[in-house]
Structure formats: C-alpha cells, structure tokens
Amino acid sequence: xxxxxxxENTTYRFDKxxxxxxxxxxxxxxxxxxxxxxxxxAGNRTRVAMVLSTSYESGAGQKLKAIxxxxxxxxxxxxxxxxxxxxxxxxxxxxxxxxxxxxxxxxIGYKLVNRYRMNAAFxxxxxxxxxxxxxxxxxxxxxxKNGLTGAELTERLGIEEKSSDLLSLLExxxxxxxxxxxxxxxxxxxxxxxxxxxxxxxxxxxxxSAFDTLCxxxxxxxxxLSYYTGVSVGIIRxxxxxxxxxxxxxxxxxxxxxxxxxxxxxQTLSAEQMNVAKDILRECDAAEPMxxxxxxxxxxxxxxxxxxxxxxVLTVGKGVIVTVxxxxxxxxxxxxxxxAFGDTVAVFHSGLSVGERMDEWKRVRTGRAKIVVGTRSAVxxxxxxxxxxxxxxxxxxxxxxxxxxxxxARDIAKFRVNYNRAYCLLCSATPSVESYYMAQSGKYRYHAxxxxxxxxxxPTVQLVDMNNEDLYRGKPMISMALARAVSxxxxxxxxxxxxxNRRGYHTxxxxxxxxxxxxxxxxxxxxxxxxxxxxxxxHYCGHSEPAYVRCKACGGELTFSGGGxxxxxxxxxxxxxxxxxxxxxxxxxxxxYALEKKLNAFANGEYDIMIGTQMVAKGLDFENVTLVGVLxxxxxxxxxxxxxxxxxxxxxTQVVGRAGRGRYRGMALIQTHVPENPYLHxxxxxxxESFFETEIRFRRAMxxxxxxxxxxxxxxxxxxxxxxxxxxxxxxxxxxTFRRDYPNLPLRLLRASAASVxxxxxxxxxxxxxxxxxxxAFRDAIASLLGVFSSDKRFLSVxxxxxxxxxxxx
DNA sequence: AGCACGCCGACT
DNA sequence: GTCGGCGTGCTC
Numbered sequence: 113x114x115x116x117x118x119x120e121n122t123t124y125r126f127d128k129x130x131x132x133x134x135x136x137x138x139x140x141x142x143x144x145x146x147x148x149x150x151x152x153x154a155g156n157r158t159r160v161a162m163v164l165s166t167s168y169e170s171g172a173g174q175k176l177k178a179i180x181x182x183x184x185x186x187x188x189x190x191x192x193x194x195x196x197x198x199x200x201x202x203x204x205x206x207x208x209x210x211x212x213x214x215x216x217x218x219x220i221g222y223k224l225v226n227r228y229r230m231n232a233a234f235x236x237x238x239x240x241x242x243x244x245x246x247x248x249x250x251x252x253x254x255x256x257k258n259g260l261t262g263a264e265l266t267e268r269l270g271i272e273e274k275s276s277d278l279l280s281l282l283e284x285x286x287x288x289x290x291x292x293x294x295x296x297x298x299x300x301x302x303x304x305x306x307x308x309x310x311x312x313x314x315x316x317x318x319x320x321s322a323f324d325t326l327c328x329x330x331x332x333x334x335x336x337l338s339y340y341t342g343v344s345v346g347i348i349r350x351x352x353x354x355x356x357x358x359x360x361x362x363x364x365x366x367x368x369x370x371x372x373x374x375x376x377x378x379q380t381l382s383a384e385q386m387n388v389a390k391d392i393l394r395e396c397d398a399a400e401p402m403x404x405x406x407x408x409x410x411x412x413x414x415x416x417x418x419x420x421x422x423x424x425v426l427t428v429g430k431g432v433i434v435t436v437x438x439x440x441x442x443x444x445x446x447x448x449x450x451x452a453f454g455d456t457v458a459v460f461h462s463g464l465s466v467g468e469r470m471d472e473w474k475r476v477r478t479g480r481a482k483i484v485v486g487t488r489s490a491v492x493x494x495x496x497x498x499x500x501x502x503x504x505x506x507x508x509x510x511x512x513x514x515x516x517x518x519x520x521a522r523d524i525a526k527f528r529v530n531y532n533r534a535y536c537l538l539c540s541a542t543p544s545v546e547s548y549y550m551a552q553s554g555k556y557r558y559h560a561x562x563x564x565x566x567x568x569x570x571p572t573v574q575l576v577d578m579n580n581e582d583l584y585r586g587k588p589m590i591s592m593a594l595a596r597a598v599s600x601x602x603x604x605x606x607x608x609x610x611x612x613n614r615r616g617y618h619t620x621x622x623x624x625x626x627x628x629x630x631x632x633x634x635x636x637x638x639x640x641x642x643x644x645x646x647x648x649x650x651h652y653c654g655h656s657e658p659a660y661v662r663c664k665a666c667g668g669e670l671t672f673s674g675g676g677x678x679x680x681x682x683x684x685x686x687x688x689x690x691x692x693x694x695x696x697x698x699x700x701x702x703x704x705y706a707l708e709k710k711l712n713a714f715a716n717g718e719y720d721i722m723i724g725t726q727m728v729a730k731g732l733d734f735e736n737v738t739l740v741g742v743l744x745x746x747x748x749x750x751x752x753x754x755x756x757x758x759x760x761x762x763x764x765t766q767v768v769g770r771a772g773r774g775r776y777r778g779m780a781l782i783q784t785h786v787p788e789n790p791y792l793h794x795x796x797x798x799x800x801e802s803f804f805e806t807e808i809r810f811r812r813a814m815x816x817x818x819x820x821x822x823x824x825x826x827x828x829x830x831x832x833x834x835x836x837x838x839x840x841x842x843x844x845x846x847x848x849t850f851r852r853d854y855p856n857l858p859l860r861l862l863r864a865s866a867a868s869v870x871x872x873x874x875x876x877x878x879x880x881x882x883x884x885x886x887x888x889a890f891r892d893a894i895a896s897l898l899g900v901f902s903s904d905k906r907f908l909s910v911x912x913x914x915x916x917x918x919x920x921x922x
Numbered sequence: 923a924g925c926a927c928g929c930c931g932a933c934t
Numbered sequence: 935g936t937c938g939g940c941g942t943g944c945t946c
Binding site for chain 3: 114116117119122126128129130131132133150152153154174175176177903905
C-alpha cells in the first residue's frame with residue numbers, strides 16, 4: 113500500500129505530493145485525511161504530513177520510505193477538502209500543507225519537538241574528555257530519565273539546540289535525538305493576547321517566534337501561547353511591553369445563548385422580502401449548483417430574507433455556512449443566529465481560545481452543529497451535507513486573505529457549492545463590481561430588495577463643498593453646515609455618527625481651479641506624491657514623473673492633499689466641547705468585548721456623537737441616529753487603487769445608510785473638496801445601478817476586473833537594491849518566458865515598482881502587477897517561474913510570492 | 923528549509 | 935596528507 117502525502121514545512125519550490133509506503137501494521141489506520149509522521153530528506157528528520165490519497169500498487173522499483181506513525185484516529189478532512197487542497201495550491205500559489213492548515217483548527221495541530229536523551233551504551237564518564245558545556249549537557253540528561261526537550265535544555269542550561277557542543281555530542285552518538293509529535297494542549301484562561309501586526313521593533317529570537325505564532329493564530333490566551341511556543345509567560349509580557357502584542361482581560365466568551373433575551377428577531381417578512389425569499393428557495397432546491405446575488409438597499413432587511421432561506425435549507429437536512437466580515441461579527445450578530453437556531457449554531461472567530469475553536473470545529477465535523485457563522489476562514493468549516501453558503505456584505509475586502517494562503521472566501525465558496533451541488537448566496541447593498549457584472553450577464557441569479565423595511569425612508573444626502581463653505585470657527589475640517597446640523601441634532605436629543613477617513617499616508621495632487629486630480633497617463637489611477645524625491649508616482653505601472661505645480665488640464669495651481677485625520681478628531685472635540693463623544697476604531701478597541709460595551713453604551717444614549725473610521729460605517733443599527741457626517745470623502749476617492757471608486761461608493765452608501773433606521777428621517781452630510789466628482793453624487797443618491805454603469809465602463813476601458821484578472825508578484829527583503837533588482841529580473845524573466853513559450857496567452861505586464869508603502873518593518877517591498885486571463889497554462893507558467901526565481905542564488909535574501917487578485921495594491 | 927556531497931585552502 | 939570552508943543540488 114502506498115500513500116500520497118502533503119508534507120508540512122516544504123517550501124513552494126519543492127512542494128508536491130510525496131509518495132510513501134505504508135507498513136502493513138498501519139494499513140487500516142492510514143486513510144485519506146489523517147495526519148502521519150514520516151522521515152524526510154537526507155537526514156530523515158521527522159515531519160508531519162497529511163494523507164491525500166492511498167493506492168494499492170507495489171512500490172517496487174521506486175526507493176520509497178515508509179510512514180512512521182499515524183497521528184489521527186479519524187480523518188480530519190473529507191474528500192471535498194482533500195480535493196480542495198491541490199485546487200488551492202494551483203490558484204493561490206501556496207504549498208499543499210498551507211491549504212491543509214487553513215482547513216483545520218489551530219488547536220488540533222501537533223508540533224514536533226526534539227527530545228534529547230543519553231545513549232544507553234554511554235559509559236565514558238570521563239570529565240576530561242568533554243568541554244564544560246558538553247559536560248553540563250551530559251549531567252543534565254543523565255539525571256532526566258525521560259530526556260529533555262530542546263526548549264527545556266535552553267531554559268535550564270541556556271543551551272541552544274544549534275550549539276556546537278550539543279551537535280558534536282549527537283554526532284559521536286553520546287546523545288540521541290528523538291523527534292516526537294506532541295499535541296497542543298487547549299486549556300483556557302481569561303488572559304488573552306493578540307499581536308500588533310505592524311509592529312516593527314527589534315525582538316529576540318524567542319520573542320520573535322512567539323510573535324510569529326501569535327500573528328498566525330490571531331488571539332489566544334496567554335497560557336496557550338506560552339505552551340504553544342514553549343516560551344515563558346514572562347516573555348509574552350515583554351512582548352506586550354515592547355508593543356508587539358496586547359494582553360487584555362476577557363470575560364470568557366459566552367455562547368450567545370445567554371444574550372438571547374434582548375434580541376428581537378426580524379418578525380414577519382414584507383411582501384417584497386417574501387417574494388425574494390421564495391425565489392431563492394426555489395433555486396436552492398434545484399439540483400444544480402448556483403450562485404445568487406441578493407442586492408438590497410441598506411435597511412431593506414436582507415438578514416430576514418436569508419434567515420428564512422437558512423431555515424428552509426435546514427429543514428431539508430442540509431448544512432449552512434454564513435460568513436460575515438470581521439467588523440460585523442459582533443456578539444449581536446451571533447445572538448441573532450443563536451436566537452433563531454439555538455445549539456445547532458457553531459461560531460468560528462478569532463476571539464475564541466484554541467480549545468474552543470477545536471470544540472466548535474468538532475461539533476460541526478460530527479454533524480451536531482448544522483450552521484456555522486464566522487469570518488473568512490469559516491468557508492472551510494467541515495459542514496456535513498452542505499446546502500447553502502451565505503456571504504453577507506460580499507464586497508468586503510476582509511474576505512480576501514492577505515497572507516498565505518491568499519485565497520478569496522468567495523472562490524472557496526464557489527468551489528464548495530459546485531462540489532456539493534449547493535447554493536451560494538452573496539448579499540450586499542453595494543455588491544462588488546465583479547459580482548454585479550456576473551449577475552447582469554446571467555452567470556449569477558439576481559435578486560433585489562428595493563425598499564427599506566417598515567416605514568423607514570432613505571436619508572437625504574447633501575454634499576458640502578469645502579472650497580466655498582464657511583468653516584466653523586476657523587476649524588478647517590468642519591464646515592458651518594455640519595457644525596449646525598450636529599448641534600441641532602444634539603439639541604433634539606438625537607445621535608450622530610461621524611466618519612473619519614484614516615488613510616492619511618496617501619497624498620495626491622489636485623488642481624485648485626478645475627479639481628482635476630493628477631492621474632497616471634497609463635492607468636487612470638491617481639498618482640501618489642512622494643515628498644522624498646518630489647515626484648508623482650503610479651503604484652500600478654511604476655510610471656513616475658517630477659511633481660508639477662500647474663494643472664495639466666487648465667494651468668491652475670496644484671495643491672497636495674491627504675492626511676490630517678488626527679487633526680480632524682481634535683477639531684471635533686474642540687468644536688463640540690459640551691457633547692459626549694465616543695471614539696470607536698481599531699486602535700481604541702483592541703477586542704470585541706470592549707467594542708460591544710461601547711456600542712451598547714451608545715445605543716443606550718450615553719453619548720451624543722460617535723466618531724470613528726470604517727468601523728462605524730458598517731452594519732450598525734441604532735434607532736436614534738438621524739445624522740451622519742463624513743468629514744472628507746476625498747482620501748478614499750483618490751487612493752491609488754483601481755477599486756477606489758468602488759470603495760468610496762461602498763463606504764459612503766453604507767455610512768449614509770446608518771441614518772434614519774428608526775422612526776425619524778435621516779440626514780447625511782458629506783464634506784468634499786471635489787463636489788463635482790460623479791461618484792460622490794452617485795453615492796449621495798444611493799444609486800447603485802448608475803454607479804455600476806459608470807464603473808463598469810471604466811473597468812472595461814482599462815481592462816480591470818472583471819474584464820481581466822490581476823496577479824501581483826511581491827518581493828520582500830532587507831536590502832532595497834537587491835529587492836529592486838529581483839523585481840526587475842523577475843519582470844524580464846516573465847516577459848521573455850511569455851514571449852517565447854506562451855505567445856498566445858493574453859498578458860499585460862506592468863513594470864516593476866516600489867510598493868506604495870515600500871518600507872514596512874525594516875523590509876523593502878517591490879511588486880509587479882499583471883493583467884491576464886486566468887487559465888491553467890498561465891498559472892503553471894507563473895508557478896514554474898516562481899520556482900526558477902527562488903533557485904536563483906543572487907536573490908536568496910529576497911522572498912517572492914504571487915497574490916491573485918490582491919485586495920489593495922500595496 | 924535542511925542536509926549531504928564535493929571540491930579547494932590551512933593545519934598536524 | 936586531513937579537517938573543514940560553503941557552493942550546488944535533492945528531498946518520496
């Protein structure tokens with residue numbers, strides 16, 4: 113019997129299924145989906161691997177090694193997930209095991225630990241024959257009857273596993289190294305720790321390893337991280353002191369049951385909702401896999417519709433996955449589902465401890481839970497007999513993973529829906545241009561809710577021209593109009609939400625007279641001004657030109673704008689000293705519980721104004737909010753990304769939709785320096801269809817998605833020259849390879865250029881962007897080029913990765 | 923990424 | 935004549 117395996121810790125270059133023979137004694141235990149340990153490489157070091165498939169050929173003729181042990185009693189992955197593994201490798205340019213990792217809960221992981229013990233045959237206790245350190249090791253290991261792990265050696269004697277003394281003892285057979293898989297314990301305490309991802313200071317190797325693990329798992333309890341990484345709690349505290357991590361106290365996550373009381377489920381469906389729900393149900397019942405797009409204006413009650421659909425799918429005995437963007441996975445959201453479906457709901461999110469995650473995963477795998485609610489990675493939930501995947505706010509960028517494996521949850525959902533002949537329902541008030549295009553061209557089923565639920569009316573929206581408007585008491589970021597509206601609202605006892613835009617680092621050039629923004633002649637993307645070299649640069653194609661001061665269209669004077677969001681907040685506080693102001697953003701709310709508390713306080717009327725970044729724009733539902741103000745729409749509009757129009761429209765539509773969800777009519781004010789911009793008017797009018805028509809023309813003309821696929825090749829390294837050289841070399845390699853070997857593949861190669869945040873955490877980043885048509889031939893070509901590149905000795909210090917349809921072009 | 927194989931310099 | 939430097943290539 114033979115087994116094909118995905119090995120852990122391979123690099124992309126030599127990753128592929130490896131074939132091992134299965135010893136007779138393990139033949140019943142080795143099944144697809146279980147993990148095993150195998151000897152690998154010249155040194156036969158033990159590695160964990162996932163069994164992808166088994167076969168009954170004699171391995172004669174091949175020099176195969178044998179599987180050493182089996183780690184799981186039951187398969188962790190079923191045929192569907194096993195089929196998804198190579199699919200992801202080919203599309204996401206990751207290793208097979210990278211795909212495995214994202215499918216199984218972190219806590220179920222084994223890690224391999226080295227254990228050292230004395231050779232039983234060792235007799236030569238001659239102090240003189242050894243160095244001091246070697247002698248220390250001998251003494252310690254002789255005393256410990258079960259030997260010591262590498263971490264224990266380091267802890268007790270300060271001896272690193274790589275120390276030459278230890279290595280020579282191993283070499284001459286005095287000390288024996290064993291390699292065993294040890295299960296990660298999952299016992300929870302209440303002190304949680306999470307990483308500060310963009311931390312860039314110096315860390316010791318131990319701190320670094322703890323930090324890396326932390327970045328990979330998200331949030332864990334302090335004790336678990338300590339166990340997981342073999343690092344003491346003290347080191348984790350140091351990590352927090354250095355600002356690389358945050359430790360916070362958390363009431364243990366309660367299953368949402370307890371909060372059911374104050375949840376009002378959407379009551380009866382309106383006629384419109386009912387019709388849409390019925391149509392979707394009919395499609396769900398078809399035996400064909402399908403994707404549906406549910407478009408519904410803000411406040412139209414999409415949730416009520418998909419709850420209805422879910423209920424139906426459950427009654428026919430099928431399982432359901434509901435994904436929500438990170439920002440809207442609040443206990444409130446969860447409570448809605450628990451209230452509706454009780455114990456059959458399992459929750460997947462980063463606030464769970466490793467143990468809880470594993471428990472929830474098992475509940476799903478065994479079929480005890482039939483619905484999964486969670487963020488991006490919940491699309492991998494081992495739901496049995498999957499019938500429906502609902503993606504709420506499908507346009508959200510959090511559905512795209514920006515670290516390996518770089519998958520988009522929507523693509524995974526489509527794979528699963530095809531495999532299971534199930535239904536995928538994408539929901540949004542502002543669908544992604546790609547999805548809406550698919551719906552228009554008949555590839556997705558289209559469903560629309562045009563009316564707000566109940567009596568609620570779409571708010572009135574007013575654009576405030578910051579060029580002409582009087583400013584409030586000399587505060588350059590607050591117009592008279594906004595100040596007046598806020599004060600009146602406070603006086604009327606109502607609440608306001610103000611949106612600050614955070615992307616301050618991006619500076620663009622805009623003409624004072626005609627309001628034209630300096631854009632790239634090749635890409636029609638606004639260029640970023642770099643003070644360092646006084647040039648305007650396009651981060652798509654690398655085009656760059658000296659910064660000019662006169663507008664190319666009308667000769668007017670250019671101003672350079674952007675930034676200043678901190679100032680905006682200060683001005684607000686000065687402008688409304690009497691108001692009770694709540695600030696909500698990712699910095700001030702490190703964890704979901706703090707956020708929840710704040711939102712509850714706001715809902716209870718303890719504040720007049722809530723100010724915040726994107727977070728305040730999405731998904732919140734407060735009856736008493738009747739005014740929404742956007743301090744400046746401009747940064748988002750002119751961010752250097754082909755999706756900036758879409759993002760702006762989405763953001764503004766969503767935030768405007770926060771106003772007037774209760775009995776009172778809502779109102780929104782959007783401040784801008786470019787009131788002529790068509791996208792602002794479309795957002796103000798909440799006119800998605802017209803927005804789409806405008807945007808799709810731009811996408812078609814410029815060959816952006818959905819008319820082409822984008823692939824980014826990123827390069828990261830310590831030395832800027834080398835990184836740039838690597839990017840340029842790869843770029844040349846690409847051009848040459850495609851000209852020679854694939855002359856028929858459509859491809860537009862844009863020049864290598866520095867990333868817009870070219871220096872992050874002391875590393876330099878460059879990237880190449882390609883517009884192409886996705887195909888197996890193309891992906892294979894890229895994969896082989898990545899292989900060629902990574903074996904180039906000149907660029908050993910540079911890591912290259914491919915990112916399909918990157919969210920932001922950073 | 924490891925690890926061995928292999929082919930050149932400075933040591934007993 | 936041997937120990938050991940790290941360049942090159944493979945990993946079932």
